[in-house]
Amino acid sequence: MLDELLAPKYLGWLIEGFGVTLLLSALVSVAATALGLALCLGRIAPSRLWSWPARAWLSVFRNTPLLVQLFFWYFGASALMPEGLLIWLNTPHHWDLALFGVRWPSFEYLAGFFGLTLYTAAFIAEEFRSGVRGVPAGQIAAAQALGFTPLQVWLNVVMPQAFRISLPPLLGQYMNAVKNSSLTMAIGLAELSYASRQVETETFKTFQAFGVATALYILTIIVIELAGQWLQRRRPAPGAAGA
Amino acid sequence: MTKPRNKLRLATLVALSLLSGLAQADRLDDIKKNGVLRVAAFDSNPPFGFIDPQTKQISGLDVDYAKELAARLGVKLELVPTNPANRIPLLTANKVDIVLANFTITEERAKQVNFSIPYFASGQQFIARKGTLSSPDQLGKLRIGVDKGTTNEIVLREKYPSATLVAYDDTPFAFTALRNGNVQAITQDGPKLIGLLANVPDKDKYEIPPFSISNDLIGAGLPKGETRLTEFVNTSLRELEASGKAQTIYDAWFGPDTKTPLTRIFRIGDK
Numbered sequence: 001m002l003d004e005l006l007a008p009k010y011l012g013w014l015i016e017g018f019g020v021t022l023l024l025s026a027l028v029s030v031a032a033t034a035l036g037l038a039l040c041l042g043r044i045a046p047s048r049l050w051s052w053p054a055r056a057w058l059s060v061f062r063n064t065p066l067l068v069q070l071f072f073w074y075f076g077a078s079a080l081m082p083e084g085l086l087i088w089l090n091t092p093h094h095w096d097l098a099l100f101g102v103r104w105p106s107f108e109y110l111a112g113f114f115g116l117t118l119y120t121a122a123f124i125a126e127e128f129r130s131g132v133r134g135v136p137a138g139q140i141a142a143a144q145a146l147g148f149t150p151l152q153v154w155l156n157v158v159m160p161q162a163f164r165i166s167l168p169p170l171l172g173q174y175m176n177a178v179k180n181s182s183l184t185m186a187i188g189l190a191e192l193s194y195a196s197r198q199v200e201t202e203t204f205k206t207f208q209a210f211g212v213a214t215a216l217y218i219l220t221i222i223v224i225e226l227a228g229q230w231l232q233r234r235r236p237a238p239g240a241a242g243a
Numbered sequence: 244m245t246k247p248r249n250k251l252r253l254a255t256l257v258a259l260s261l262l263s264g265l266a267q268a269d270r271l272d273d274i275k276k277n278g279v280l281r282v283a284a285f286d287s288n289p290p291f292g293f294i295d296p297q298t299k300q301i302s303g304l305d306v307d308y309a310k311e312l313a314a315r316l317g318v319k320l321e322l323v324p325t326n327p328a329n330r331i332p333l334l335t336a337n338k339v340d341i342v343l344a345n346f347t348i349t350e351e352r353a354k355q356v357n358f359s360i361p362y363f364a365s366g367q368q369f370i371a372r373k374g375t376l377s378s379p380d381q382l383g384k385l386r387i388g389v390d391k392g393t394t395n396e397i398v399l400r401e402k403y404p405s406a407t408l409v410a411y412d413d414t415p416f417a418f419t420a421l422r423n424g425n426v427q428a429i430t431q432d433g434p435k436l437i438g439l440l441a442n443v444p445d446k447d448k449y450e451i452p453p454f455s456i457s458n459d460l461i462g463a464g465l466p467k468g469e470t471r472l473t474e475f476v477n478t479s480l481r482e483l484e485a486s487g488k489a490q491t492i493y494d495a496w497f498g499p500d501t502k503t504p505l506t507r508i509f510r511i512g513d514k
Contacts, residue, residue, distance in 0.1 A: 074420075074425070075416075075419050075420070075423060078423040078424070078425060079422075079423050083424065086423065086424045087424060090386065090424055090425055106407075107425055108409060108425070186411075186412060188388070188409035188410055188411055188420070188425075194410065197391060197392070197410075198396075198410070200392075201391070201392045201393075201396065201397065202397055
């Protein structure tokens, strides 16, 4: 039975891949939330100067497969870059700061981060938009009647409620970001799925390799789920039970 | 193969082979007596064995060796097309005398068939931009593209743990990454790399440095226990190398004037 388990070396690979998955998904979630908010504002802006580019973005990134987008950023875009820049991006760089060193991420990491962020942001923007639309029109009218300026209406009335409404679907998008990060194995990023495939190749212990990876993904999703439940208990959405 | 006469001959051969276990009939004598050497070769694996579109005959590097062996025996050559999976069954069922079909020598296979000395080696090699890679010592410092799930990936990681490996779904993807500069070299079996490079528009920019980090040795497969036939093949191969004929055969398929020029690293008799 013992030789059915994975050797520590291979578990190490999986843990290392898991670390890459977690860091990548976290960075993508943060960046995509900021970008998604900006996109949402652009999309609902009354001026076409803002809303049309935002519409175009949403339709391009939501309506094409993520895998194709990743190939585009990794293989396609790099073919267009000037050679000097590409060489710089692909060479390991290291900066020693006062307390710790900063390592420049690999090009696979950059392309994966970039592609996933642009894709996830498009979905997050739409979650925000539905949150904004979920704020009752009466609230805005009431705020205006109370003499709030348009900016005050946005910052004090619409946004706080819109955030709460969009929190559950937003967490769903973060879960998607974790799961979608597995596609970056196609562009050679050594995240969890890549590591599990690598372990499988070397050990032929197919069930164990993919089993561990699956368990780690489930674990991550459960943690996000629990965090979401905790957040919602603390700040229930307007109209939800207890409000 | 389904002609009644062939079936009869097959049945006779099967019967004979059953007897041969008892009577120790020697295959080498049988071949000479029958005047036919039956060789299994690939029919769709250029340049080792494939149907030549002009002549409609099986030809290739393996076939050239088969022709040489038949000529040395003074018998007619009969080629039997095979795929990888049928190579051992053809030998054990006594349907062919020799398998010359890019047959990698492994311990597992050697339990079921005899192998000659290797006459070809398919080594794990690299493609890199011209002038960037000249010796295996440099590998440890490079980013190298590999094909997912191949032994190439495992071998490279074991031998050069400090190299950065980036695994792609297949060789064309890895090559695109090399062209884009994401990796500095890609690795695969030499003959596969040269086949890939042959179809690349800007192939002048790349080269396959003349070294390999592992060798799959290719030998002739022979029926288990046929010592005299095996000895005959071994002696013939050594003589073909000594006379320069082996080099001529190699050059016909991998020489500088071919579409797939690959420097010859392995020679018959090397270990």
